[in-house]
Amino acid sequence: MSEKYKLLITGASGFIGFHLADFFCRKGWNVTGIDNVNDYYDTDLKNNRLTLLSKHKNFSFSKTDICDKSVLDSLFKKGCFDIVINMAAQAGVRYSIDFPYKYIDSNLIGFINVLEACRNYPVKHLFFASSSSVYGDNTEIPFSTDQKTDTPVSLYAATKKANELMAYSYAHLYGIPMTGFRFFTVYGPWGRPDMAYFHFTRNIFEGKPIKLFNNGKMKRDFTYIDDVVTAIDLLLHHLSINDFQWKERQTPFQIFNIGNNKPVELMQFVYELENLTGKKAIIELYPMQSGDVVETYADINPLKKVTGFSPLTDIHSGLAKFVDWYRTYYKA
Numbered sequence: 001m002s003e004k005y006k007l008l009i010t011g012a013s014g015f016i017g018f019h020l021a022d023f024f025c026r027k028g029w030n031v032t033g034i035d036n037v038n039d040y041y042d043t044d045l046k047n048n049r050l051t052l053l054s055k056h057k058n059f060s061f062s063k064t065d066i067c068d069k070s071v072l073d074s075l076f077k078k079g080c081f082d083i084v085i086n087m088a089a090q091a092g093v094r095y096s097i098d099f100p101y102k103y104i105d106s107n108l109i110g111f112i113n114v115l116e117a118c119r120n121y122p123v124k125h126l127f128f129a130s131s132s133s134v135y136g137d138n139t140e141i142p143f144s145t146d147q148k149t150d151t152p153v154s155l156y157a158a159t160k161k162a163n164e165l166m167a168y169s170y171a172h173l174y175g176i177p178m179t180g181f182r183f184f185t186v187y188g189p190w191g192r193p194d195m196a197y198f199h200f201t202r203n204i205f206e207g208k209p210i211k212l213f214n215n216g217k218m219k220r221d222f223t224y225i226d227d228v229v230t231a232i233d234l235l236l237h238h239l240s241i242n243d244f245q246w247k248e249r250q251t252p253f254q255i256f257n258i259g260n261n262k263p264v265e266l267m268q269f270v271y272e273l274e275n276l277t278g279k280k281a282i283i284e285l286y287p288m289q290s291g292d293v294v295e296t297y298a299d300i301n302p303l304k305k306v307t308g309f310s311p312l313t314d315i316h317s318g319l320a321k322f323v324d325w326y327r328t329y330y331k332a
Protein backbone atom coordinates (compact mmCIF):
# COMPACT_ATOMS: atom_id res chain seq x y z
CA MET A 1 0.00 0.00 0.00
CA SER A 2 1.61 3.23 -1.13
CA GLU A 3 -1.13 5.28 0.54
CA LYS A 4 -1.04 6.12 4.22
CA TYR A 5 -4.00 5.11 6.36
CA LYS A 6 -5.45 5.86 9.75
CA LEU A 7 -4.66 2.78 11.77
CA LEU A 8 -5.94 1.65 15.17
CA ILE A 9 -3.90 -0.95 17.05
CA THR A 10 -5.47 -2.41 20.17
CA GLY A 11 -3.06 -3.88 22.71
CA ALA A 12 -0.46 -1.31 21.66
CA SER A 13 1.58 -1.62 24.85
CA GLY A 14 1.82 -5.38 24.34
CA PHE A 15 4.72 -7.16 22.68
CA ILE A 16 3.44 -7.56 19.11
CA GLY A 17 1.20 -4.49 19.23
CA PHE A 18 4.16 -2.32 20.24
CA HIS A 19 6.32 -3.56 17.36
CA LEU A 20 3.49 -3.09 14.85
CA ALA A 21 2.79 0.45 16.06
CA ASP A 22 6.47 1.36 15.83
CA PHE A 23 6.75 -0.11 12.33
CA PHE A 24 3.71 1.64 10.86
CA CYS A 25 4.63 4.93 12.50
CA ARG A 26 7.99 4.68 10.75
CA LYS A 27 6.11 4.11 7.49
CA GLY A 28 4.33 7.39 8.02
CA TRP A 29 0.88 6.08 8.90
CA ASN A 30 -1.23 7.84 11.51
CA VAL A 31 -1.38 5.30 14.31
CA THR A 32 -3.68 5.32 17.33
CA GLY A 33 -2.87 2.82 20.04
CA ILE A 34 -5.08 1.69 22.89
CA ASP A 35 -4.41 -0.62 25.82
CA ASN A 36 -5.65 -1.08 29.37
CA VAL A 37 -2.03 -1.66 30.53
CA ASN A 38 -3.08 -4.39 32.96
CA ASP A 39 -0.76 -6.07 35.44
CA TYR A 40 -0.70 -9.55 33.87
CA TYR A 41 3.04 -8.89 33.62
CA ASP A 42 5.41 -6.03 34.44
CA THR A 43 3.63 -2.74 33.71
CA ASP A 44 6.97 -0.91 33.67
CA LEU A 45 7.88 -2.87 30.55
CA LYS A 46 4.58 -1.91 28.93
CA ASN A 47 4.97 1.75 29.86
CA ASN A 48 8.54 1.82 28.55
CA ARG A 49 7.27 0.49 25.23
CA LEU A 50 4.72 3.31 25.18
CA THR A 51 7.44 5.84 25.98
CA LEU A 52 9.31 4.79 22.86
CA LEU A 53 6.14 4.98 20.76
CA SER A 54 5.37 8.47 22.09
CA LYS A 55 8.48 9.74 20.30
CA HIS A 56 6.62 9.31 17.00
CA LYS A 57 4.66 12.47 16.18
CA ASN A 58 2.13 10.38 14.24
CA PHE A 59 1.34 8.15 17.24
CA SER A 60 -1.37 8.83 19.79
CA PHE A 61 -2.33 6.68 22.77
CA SER A 62 -5.46 6.21 24.82
CA LYS A 63 -5.54 4.08 27.96
CA THR A 64 -8.71 2.25 26.98
CA ASP A 65 -10.09 -1.19 27.76
CA ILE A 66 -11.85 -2.87 24.84
CA CYS A 67 -14.33 -4.22 27.40
CA ASP A 68 -15.62 -0.65 27.87
CA LYS A 69 -18.04 -0.46 24.95
CA SER A 70 -19.07 3.17 25.31
CA VAL A 71 -15.50 4.46 25.43
CA LEU A 72 -14.48 2.21 22.53
CA ASP A 73 -17.43 3.38 20.42
CA SER A 74 -16.55 7.00 21.12
CA LEU A 75 -12.97 6.35 20.04
CA PHE A 76 -14.10 4.72 16.77
CA LYS A 77 -16.59 7.50 16.05
CA LYS A 78 -13.94 10.17 16.51
CA GLY A 79 -11.08 8.25 14.88
CA CYS A 80 -12.66 7.32 11.52
CA PHE A 81 -10.12 4.50 11.18
CA ASP A 82 -9.33 2.85 7.86
CA ILE A 83 -7.76 -0.28 9.36
CA VAL A 84 -7.97 -1.92 12.77
CA ILE A 85 -5.42 -4.46 14.02
CA ASN A 86 -6.78 -6.12 17.14
CA MET A 87 -3.94 -7.39 19.33
CA ALA A 88 -5.70 -6.81 22.66
CA ALA A 89 -6.35 -10.06 24.50
CA GLN A 90 -5.68 -11.86 27.73
CA ALA A 91 -2.70 -14.03 26.84
CA GLY A 92 -1.29 -17.16 28.43
CA VAL A 93 -2.32 -20.80 28.18
CA ARG A 94 -1.83 -21.89 31.78
CA TYR A 95 -3.05 -18.60 33.25
CA SER A 96 -6.44 -19.37 31.73
CA ILE A 97 -6.76 -22.42 33.96
CA ASP A 98 -6.60 -20.29 37.11
CA PHE A 99 -8.30 -17.11 35.90
CA PRO A 100 -10.92 -18.11 33.29
CA TYR A 101 -13.11 -15.03 33.61
CA LYS A 102 -10.29 -12.71 32.56
CA TYR A 103 -10.37 -14.52 29.21
CA ILE A 104 -14.14 -14.27 28.90
CA ASP A 105 -13.99 -10.52 29.57
CA SER A 106 -11.11 -9.55 27.29
CA ASN A 107 -11.13 -12.21 24.58
CA LEU A 108 -14.89 -12.58 24.12
CA ILE A 109 -16.68 -9.49 25.43
CA GLY A 110 -13.83 -7.22 24.40
CA PHE A 111 -13.63 -8.75 20.94
CA ILE A 112 -17.38 -8.48 20.29
CA ASN A 113 -17.08 -4.79 21.23
CA VAL A 114 -14.37 -4.39 18.58
CA LEU A 115 -16.53 -6.19 16.00
CA GLU A 116 -19.54 -4.04 16.81
CA ALA A 117 -17.45 -0.88 16.58
CA CYS A 118 -16.16 -1.95 13.17
CA ARG A 119 -19.77 -2.51 12.08
CA ASN A 120 -21.19 0.74 13.46
CA TYR A 121 -18.25 2.90 12.42
CA PRO A 122 -17.22 1.09 9.23
CA VAL A 123 -13.58 0.24 8.60
CA LYS A 124 -12.02 -1.02 5.41
CA HIS A 125 -10.40 -4.02 7.09
CA LEU A 126 -10.10 -5.69 10.49
CA PHE A 127 -7.01 -7.76 11.18
CA PHE A 128 -6.99 -9.74 14.42
CA ALA A 129 -4.73 -11.99 16.47
CA SER A 130 -5.52 -15.65 16.78
CA SER A 131 -3.06 -18.31 17.94
CA SER A 132 -1.45 -21.61 17.02
CA SER A 133 -3.08 -22.93 20.20
CA VAL A 134 -6.34 -23.35 18.27
CA TYR A 135 -4.86 -26.52 16.74
CA GLY A 136 -5.18 -28.16 20.16
CA ASP A 137 -4.27 -31.83 20.26
CA ASN A 138 -4.02 -32.09 16.48
CA THR A 139 -1.31 -34.61 15.55
CA GLU A 140 -1.13 -33.86 11.82
CA ILE A 141 2.13 -31.98 11.24
CA PRO A 142 2.64 -29.30 10.00
CA PHE A 143 -0.45 -27.41 11.19
CA SER A 144 -2.48 -26.21 8.21
CA THR A 145 -5.33 -23.72 8.15
CA ASP A 146 -7.29 -26.39 6.24
CA GLN A 147 -7.29 -28.67 9.30
CA LYS A 148 -10.07 -28.79 11.86
CA THR A 149 -9.54 -26.80 15.03
CA ASP A 150 -12.38 -28.01 17.22
CA THR A 151 -10.37 -29.72 19.99
CA PRO A 152 -8.80 -26.89 22.07
CA VAL A 153 -6.88 -28.09 25.14
CA SER A 154 -7.04 -24.79 27.04
CA LEU A 155 -9.62 -22.06 27.62
CA TYR A 156 -7.23 -19.58 26.01
CA ALA A 157 -7.26 -21.66 22.83
CA ALA A 158 -11.05 -21.93 22.99
CA THR A 159 -11.42 -18.14 23.17
CA LYS A 160 -9.11 -17.69 20.19
CA LYS A 161 -11.11 -20.19 18.17
CA ALA A 162 -14.24 -18.32 19.23
CA ASN A 163 -12.67 -15.08 17.94
CA GLU A 164 -12.23 -16.66 14.52
CA LEU A 165 -15.86 -17.80 14.46
CA MET A 166 -17.16 -14.45 15.68
CA ALA A 167 -15.10 -12.61 13.05
CA TYR A 168 -16.32 -14.93 10.30
CA SER A 169 -19.94 -14.31 11.23
CA TYR A 170 -19.47 -10.52 11.12
CA ALA A 171 -17.62 -10.73 7.82
CA HIS A 172 -20.49 -12.82 6.42
CA LEU A 173 -23.32 -10.72 7.83
CA TYR A 174 -21.93 -7.25 7.23
CA GLY A 175 -19.33 -7.71 4.49
CA ILE A 176 -16.48 -6.37 6.63
CA PRO A 177 -13.15 -7.76 5.34
CA MET A 178 -11.43 -9.66 8.14
CA THR A 179 -8.10 -11.46 8.34
CA GLY A 180 -6.89 -13.52 11.29
CA PHE A 181 -3.30 -14.33 12.25
CA ARG A 182 -2.46 -17.64 13.92
CA PHE A 183 0.82 -16.75 15.63
CA PHE A 184 3.42 -19.41 16.43
CA THR A 185 5.52 -18.68 19.58
CA VAL A 186 6.62 -15.14 18.81
CA TYR A 187 9.84 -14.03 20.51
CA GLY A 188 12.34 -11.18 20.42
CA PRO A 189 13.36 -7.88 22.06
CA TRP A 190 10.71 -6.22 24.25
CA GLY A 191 9.05 -9.63 24.56
CA ARG A 192 6.65 -10.96 27.17
CA PRO A 193 8.17 -12.02 30.53
CA ASP A 194 5.57 -14.79 30.89
CA MET A 195 6.88 -16.59 27.80
CA ALA A 196 9.20 -19.57 28.27
CA TYR A 197 12.17 -18.09 26.34
CA PHE A 198 12.08 -14.95 28.51
CA HIS A 199 11.73 -16.96 31.72
CA PHE A 200 14.57 -19.30 30.69
CA THR A 201 16.88 -16.38 29.92
CA ARG A 202 16.17 -14.65 33.21
CA ASN A 203 16.72 -17.81 35.26
CA ILE A 204 19.92 -18.73 33.43
CA PHE A 205 21.36 -15.26 34.11
CA GLU A 206 20.28 -15.47 37.75
CA GLY A 207 21.50 -19.04 38.27
CA LYS A 208 18.02 -20.35 38.97
CA PRO A 209 16.62 -23.65 37.61
CA ILE A 210 14.42 -23.78 34.54
CA LYS A 211 11.55 -26.23 34.19
CA LEU A 212 11.26 -28.32 31.04
CA PHE A 213 7.98 -30.17 30.72
CA ASN A 214 7.41 -33.50 28.97
CA ASN A 215 11.00 -34.18 30.07
CA GLY A 216 12.18 -31.57 27.60
CA LYS A 217 10.82 -33.49 24.61
CA MET A 218 8.99 -30.56 23.07
CA LYS A 219 9.24 -28.68 19.79
CA ARG A 220 8.16 -25.14 19.08
CA ASP A 221 7.96 -23.16 15.85
CA PHE A 222 9.69 -20.09 17.31
CA THR A 223 8.97 -17.00 15.17
CA TYR A 224 11.07 -13.86 15.46
CA ILE A 225 9.14 -10.63 15.94
CA ASP A 226 10.60 -8.86 12.87
CA ASP A 227 9.39 -11.72 10.67
CA VAL A 228 5.92 -11.41 12.19
CA VAL A 229 5.81 -7.67 11.47
CA THR A 230 7.03 -8.26 7.91
CA ALA A 231 4.35 -10.90 7.31
CA ILE A 232 1.60 -8.57 8.55
CA ASP A 233 2.90 -5.67 6.48
CA LEU A 234 2.93 -7.88 3.38
CA LEU A 235 -0.63 -9.02 4.09
CA LEU A 236 -1.82 -5.44 4.47
CA HIS A 237 -0.15 -4.67 1.16
CA HIS A 238 -1.29 -7.70 -0.85
CA LEU A 239 -4.74 -8.10 0.62
CA SER A 240 -5.62 -4.69 -0.73
CA ILE A 241 -8.29 -2.82 1.19
CA ASN A 242 -10.20 -1.98 -1.95
CA ASP A 243 -9.65 -5.19 -3.93
CA PHE A 244 -9.44 -8.07 -1.48
CA GLN A 245 -9.08 -11.43 -3.21
CA TRP A 246 -11.53 -13.95 -1.75
CA LYS A 247 -11.04 -16.72 -4.30
CA GLU A 248 -14.35 -18.60 -4.50
CA ARG A 249 -15.51 -17.42 -1.09
CA GLN A 250 -18.41 -15.02 -0.79
CA THR A 251 -17.49 -14.13 2.78
CA PRO A 252 -14.57 -11.67 3.03
CA PHE A 253 -12.64 -13.68 5.60
CA GLN A 254 -9.28 -15.44 5.69
CA ILE A 255 -6.95 -17.02 8.25
CA PHE A 256 -3.16 -17.30 7.92
CA ASN A 257 -0.52 -19.09 9.95
CA ILE A 258 2.40 -16.82 10.81
CA GLY A 259 5.32 -19.01 11.83
CA ASN A 260 8.92 -19.81 11.09
CA ASN A 261 8.12 -23.19 9.51
CA LYS A 262 11.10 -24.76 11.34
CA PRO A 263 10.31 -26.30 14.74
CA VAL A 264 13.16 -26.30 17.25
CA GLU A 265 13.65 -28.90 19.96
CA LEU A 266 13.46 -27.36 23.41
CA MET A 267 16.83 -28.78 24.48
CA GLN A 268 18.44 -27.20 21.41
CA PHE A 269 16.76 -23.93 22.33
CA VAL A 270 18.24 -24.07 25.84
CA TYR A 271 21.65 -24.94 24.38
CA GLU A 272 21.53 -21.79 22.24
CA LEU A 273 20.68 -19.71 25.31
CA GLU A 274 23.57 -21.25 27.24
CA ASN A 275 26.00 -20.29 24.49
CA LEU A 276 24.65 -16.76 24.19
CA THR A 277 24.57 -16.05 27.92
CA GLY A 278 27.82 -17.86 28.65
CA LYS A 279 26.12 -19.65 31.52
CA LYS A 280 25.04 -23.24 32.10
CA ALA A 281 21.34 -23.82 32.61
CA ILE A 282 20.12 -25.67 35.69
CA ILE A 283 17.48 -27.95 34.17
CA GLU A 284 14.61 -29.59 36.02
CA LEU A 285 12.55 -32.13 34.05
CA TYR A 286 8.81 -32.48 34.61
CA PRO A 287 5.99 -34.50 33.02
CA MET A 288 3.57 -32.96 30.52
CA GLN A 289 1.32 -30.29 31.99
CA SER A 290 -2.33 -29.53 31.33
CA GLY A 291 -3.14 -27.28 28.39
CA ASP A 292 0.18 -27.83 26.63
CA VAL A 293 1.03 -29.59 23.34
CA VAL A 294 4.14 -31.53 22.35
CA GLU A 295 4.88 -29.80 19.05
CA THR A 296 3.87 -26.79 16.99
CA TYR A 297 4.78 -26.47 13.33
CA ALA A 298 3.31 -23.88 10.96
CA ASP A 299 2.40 -24.58 7.36
CA ILE A 300 2.99 -21.12 5.88
CA ASN A 301 2.51 -22.02 2.22
CA PRO A 302 -0.77 -20.06 1.87
CA LEU A 303 0.93 -16.99 3.34
CA LYS A 304 3.90 -17.47 1.04
CA LYS A 305 1.62 -17.90 -1.98
CA VAL A 306 -0.26 -14.67 -1.31
CA THR A 307 2.63 -12.46 -0.18
CA GLY A 308 5.90 -14.19 -1.09
CA PHE A 309 6.78 -14.17 2.62
CA SER A 310 9.67 -16.27 3.89
CA PRO A 311 11.00 -15.91 7.45
CA LEU A 312 14.55 -14.56 7.50
CA THR A 313 15.58 -15.08 11.13
CA ASP A 314 16.89 -18.41 12.39
CA ILE A 315 16.76 -19.31 16.07
CA HIS A 316 20.42 -18.47 16.75
CA SER A 317 20.22 -15.00 15.20
CA GLY A 318 16.89 -14.24 16.83
CA LEU A 319 17.94 -15.35 20.29
CA ALA A 320 21.21 -13.43 19.96
CA LYS A 321 19.23 -10.23 19.37
CA PHE A 322 16.92 -11.00 22.26
CA VAL A 323 19.76 -11.77 24.68
CA ASP A 324 21.57 -8.57 23.65
CA TRP A 325 18.40 -6.58 24.37
CA TYR A 326 17.89 -8.42 27.69
CA ARG A 327 21.46 -7.64 28.80
CA THR A 328 20.95 -3.95 28.05
CA TYR A 329 17.43 -3.55 29.41
CA TYR A 330 17.96 -5.50 32.65
CA LYS A 331 21.69 -4.76 32.96
CA ALA A 332 22.24 -8.54 33.22
